[in-house]
Amino acid sequence: MKVLVRLVVVVVVIAAAGLIFLYSGTYNVSAMVPHNKVTLWIINTLKDNSIEHRSDKITAPNDLNDSSLVRIGFVHYREMCQGCHGAPGIKPSEIGQGLYPHPPNLAHSAKEMPASELFWITKNGIKLTGMPSFGKTHSDDKIWAIVAFMEKLPYMTSDQYNEMNKLTKNESNM
Numbered sequence: 391m392k393v394l395v396r397l398v399v400v401v402v403v404i405a406a407a408g409l410i411f412l413y414s415g416t417y418n419v420s421a422m423v424p425h426n427k428v429t430l431w432i433i434n435t436l437k438d439n440s441i442e443h444r445s446d447k448i449t450a451p452n453d454l455n456d457s458s459l460v461r462i463g464f465v466h467y468r469e470m471c472q473g474c475h476g477a478p479g480i481k482p483s484e485i486g487q488g489l490y491p492h493p494p495n496l497a498h499s500a501k502e503m504p505a506s507e508l509f510w511i512t513k514n515g516i517k518l519t520g521m522p523s524f525g526k527t528h529s530d531d532k533i534w535a536i537v538a539f540m541e542k543l544p545y546m547t548s549d550q551y552n553e554m555n556k557l558t559k560n561e562s563n564m
């Protein structure tokens with residue numbers, strides 16, 4: 391019985407300390423100040439495992455190498471993603487540079503992610519990161535097109551990206 395009482399006291403003390411911390415305002419939520427290592431580890435572990443768990447049964451409905459699909463995806467990427475994530479030879483916009491956590495440079499990191507995870511993130515967004523949910527405004531087919539382009543992005547040069555930009559300049563309503 392004494393062990394149970396002690397356990398309850400410990401839990402109450404930890405809960406009270408947590409509430410004091412939450413209401414104290416001592417944790418700096420400024421996007422100018424990075425998280426401490428423990429907080430960053432907790433957030434990234436939670437995010438990575440959540441995305442992996444929710445995307446593990448997603449499969450691409452069509453051939454992601456289809457050039458017309460990649461072209462449609464390029465147009466959407468240019469319009470909605472380039473500002474935050476950049477592109478070969480193109481830095482993120484001022485908004486993208488000001489986000490914390492910083493959006494990944496997909497020209498480098500997209501090759502490390504399975505298509506199912508890219509799809510899930512693009513469709514659902516990620517809370518507290520600035521990554522919006524495009525599932526509210528785009529069909530799954532259009533999101534898969536964006537994924538098809540993102541899979542090509544790490545292998546593109548800035549010249550190839552600029553050429554694709556010229557070829558699709560008037561195709562903003564795909």
